[in-house]
């Protein structure tokens with residue numbers, strides 16, 4: 001059984017950075033290979049992991065559709081088998097993790113059967129891994145359609161402000177409304193700076209909204225420098241404050 005962590009939150013809060021540090025943690029902990037899924041249509045988790053994307057699921061699906069319409073589909077192969085092959089071909093294998101990039105979501109003309117097949121194959125594929133980390137796009141709606149059935153930990157990332165925390169609480173509520181099966185929801189307050197008491201006060205604010213606070217991540221110069229040097233967050237040093245914060249947070253998460 002795999003343990004699925006879905007990282008979600010408002011735009012620009014640090015979802016992709018935190019996803020890559022979560023993946024880094026499990027790779028270092030030897031829970032390998034980690035299955036990394038980039039579910040953001042504007043994918044860039046690969047940049048933060050330091051790998052290149054050759055194919056995306058969305059791209060493969062478009063190509064399959066085009067071939068079906070042009071009568072160029074492979075003869076003697078079911079669509080199901082074909083999709084599975086495409087999916088395997090889209091998997092980027094790296095040291096300690098495999099990455100699957102969902103790419104653009106299905107367009108209006110896409111047949112539903114393909115999406116059902118896709119979801120099923122994703123679930124089968126995910127079952128091969130101990131840990132699945134999904135980096136999502138801002139908002140929540142697509143989660144129910146595109147990714148695995150069950151989420152063990154919904155990791156909400158928020159800005160270090162009461163408004164940001166309120167938004168995270170709304171996303172939690174939306175997940176409930178969408179009836180996404182979530183075992184546990186936890187908040188990470190990112191880019192915390194200022195007086196030492198700020199993190200504690202923000203956490204208090206979150207608890208007031210019924211959110212479990214997993215921890216805070218400081219505004220980290222090392223993350224900024226890494227981004228400016230166009231280097232992946234995955235390769236941040238062990239002593240980077242953001243890395244240490246994620247390590248402390250994940251120490252409380254039992255698989």
Ligand SMILES: Nc1ncnc2c1ncn2[C@@H]1O[C@H](COP(=O)(O)OP(=O)(O)OP(=O)(O)O)[C@@H](O)[C@H]1O
Pocket residue numbers: 009010011012013014015016017018040137138190191217218219220221223224227242
């Ligand atoms: N703790 C941190 N300290 C400093 N900079 C950070 C920190 N976390 C994230 N950043 C920076 O903030 C920016 C946005 O981060 P990121 O891309 O991870 O956000 P996102 O939530 O995935 O955005 P999007 O909604 O566009 O997918 C990046 O430039 C990243 O380097």
Ligand SMILES: [Mg+2]
Pocket residue numbers: 015016017040135136
């Ligand atoms: Mg992102």
